[in-house]
Amino acid sequence: GAGVSQSPSNKVTEKGKDVELRCDPISGHTALYWYRQSLGQGLEFLIYFQGNSAPDKSGLPSDRFSAERTGGSVSTLTIQRTQQEDSAVYLCASSLLTDRAYGYTFGSGTRLTVV
Amino acid sequence: GNSVTQMEGPVTLSEEAFLTINCTYTATGYPSLFWYVQYPGEGLQLLLKATKADDKGSNKGFEATYRKETTSFHLEKGSVQVSDSAVYFCALRSSGAGSYQLTFGKGTKLSVIP
Numbered sequence: 001g002a003g004v005s006q007s008p009s010n011k012v013t014e015k016g017k018d019v020e021l022r023c024d025p026i027s028g029h030t031a032l033y034w035y036r037q038s039l040g041q042g043l044e045f046l047i048y049f050q051g052n053s054a055p056d057k058s059g060l061p062s063d064r065f066s067a068e069r070t071g072g073s074v075s076t077l078t079i080q081r082t083q084q085e086d087s088a089v090y091l092c093a094s095s096l097l098t099d100r101a102y103g104y105t106f107g108s109g110t111r112l113t114v115v
Numbered sequence: 116g117n118s119v120t121q122m123e124g125p126v127t128l129s130e131e132a133f134l135t136i137n138c139t140y141t142a143t144g145y146p147s148l149f150w151y152v153q154y155p156g157e158g159l160q161l162l163l164k165a166t167k168a169d170d171k172g173s174n175k176g177f178e179a180t181y182r183k184e185t186t187s188f189h190l191e192k193g194s195v196q197v198s199d200s201a202v203y204f205c206a207l208r209s210s211g212a213g214s215y216q217l218t219f220g221k222g223t224k225l226s227v228i229p
Binding site: 004042050095102107 | 151158160180204208216217219220221222
């Protein structure tokens with residue numbers, strides 16, 4: 001597609017429920033990233049996918065968080081047993097190359113509210 | 116590790132005022148530097164970038180110069196408009212291991228009033 005697409009744009013869930021957030025990167029972009037944007041915390045790296053390589057999961061805050069990327073394209077971030085501190089905007093980004101000269105293209109994010 | 120420090124906001128300016136948002140960084144090697152902008156209700160957009168020392172990135176009237184001697188990448192605009200109201204993020208991408216990660220500052224909220 002023309003840009004990075006994320007769905008849903010907003011999600012309100014009850015504490016303890018599982019949620020799935022979807023990211024559809026730009027066609028042809030081999031690298032995909034998830035970041036979390038919390039109020040007052042800036043942007044926090046969560047996970048990175050590059051082609052068929054094993055993902056870098058070093059930023060995932062707990063084992064309740066997981067992500068997968070199917071067929072080198074669409075990615076799903078899953079949060080199990082959601083907690084109130086999970087409330088944030090989850091941003092997905094993709095890039096054509098991992099060369100340091102390239103920035104990312106971000107989606108509009110999913111605003112998650114845990115009540 | 117890598118880090119980015121940018122001036123805390125919020126910053127409130129009158130239309131046509133001069134803007135400076137300071138950004139300094141810590142990184143090994145020769146990082147690339149970026150400014151992203153987030154308009155209300157939207158995702159982050161790349162505003163400008165510089166990949167080596169003394170490079171100047173520019174876009175939409177904004178400029179930033181990569182200063183390796185002061186490890187800075189300050190954002191400037193000569194005459195801001197109401198439409199520039201947004202949150203601005205400084206970021207770096209290192210040249211070493213883990214260079215696929217962008218390290219962001221905490222963002223500076225700019226409000227421009229008519």
